[in-house]
Amino acid sequence: MTQKSTARHHFLIPSKTNITVHPSALSAHNVWLKFHPGKSYIQIRDVDKYHKPPVRVIRNSNKDHYLYFDHFERMSQIFQHESKLSQPFIVIKGHDQQIVKMAWSEVLVLCFYRDVNHVLLWQHLKKHCAQSILRELMDCDDLRAKDYCQFADIDHHQYEYQQRSLANETKELGLEQDMGWLYEK
Known part of the structure; x- marks a missing residue:
């Protein structure tokens, strides 16, 4: 009951x-x-x-x-x-x-907001939200950048452009870089 x-x-x-x-x-x-x-x-x-x-x-x-x-x-x-x-x-x-x-x-x-940094948002979502919840809410099987782009209705090239821009900003600031996320597909 x-x-x-x-x-x-x-x-x-x-x-x-x-x-x-x-x-x-x-x-x-x-x-x-x-x-x-x-x-x-x-x-x-x-x-x-x-x-x-x-x-x-x-x-x-x-x-x-x-x-x-x-x-x-x-x-x-x-x-x-x-x-x-x-x-x-x-x-x-x-x-x-x-x-x-x-x-x-x-x-x-x-x-779905126009001026959001999709790369940083996606990193925070994957870090702080349980993967099972993300999969359910986004209605996807995997949690790849491609899945995020499809969910957010953005072009994958736009996402990659933001990745490169973020990497360039980090490089200009002289901070250490972990570039592994840059090539995630």
């Missing part, structure tokens, strides 16, 4: 409530912060709280502590511009495996 999950809709004021990243999503959140391009947000602070997009959170054992694990961009906007306003949250029960998948799916969205 499957257990029915329950979700409750709450309105919380982030500046008066302890809301942090879920520990299982922290690695993904850090990679997202590193690669997310700084951009202007659409200010929705004057939008009625019932019309704002809700964010899923998990209630920690402490009744006034909540953990988020996805919607990193929306949470960033809330913390920067709307922290004193009532915000819609959906309080759910979380499962670590699903939390990790949702967190890394937020990072994989960055693959």
Whole structure:
């Protein structure tokens, strides 16, 4: 028999409530912060709280502590511009495996951004995300640069150009180089 999950809709004021990243999503959140391009947000602070997009959170054992694990961009906007306003949250029960998948799916969205450094992002994804999760989310059998290019919908030549540019920058700075990744196909 499957257990029915329950979700409750709450309105919380982030500046008066302890809301942090879920520990299982922290690695993904850090990679997202590193690669997310700084951009202007659409200010929705004057939008009625019932019309704002809700964010899923998990209630920690402490009744006034909540953990988020996805919607990193929306949470960033809330913390920067709307922290004193009532915000819609959906309080759910979380499962670590699903939390990790949702967190890394937020990072994989960055693959479709125009100005992202695909080579560095791919290196971070392979280093910090479990290979089984990457394979599942990217719907591929292998985790080669070719698979990443197909997933990100970029030309493999563009990826190789970024590799060479990165290698040239490293060489110009006089840093030691491990060129093994350059020839990965």
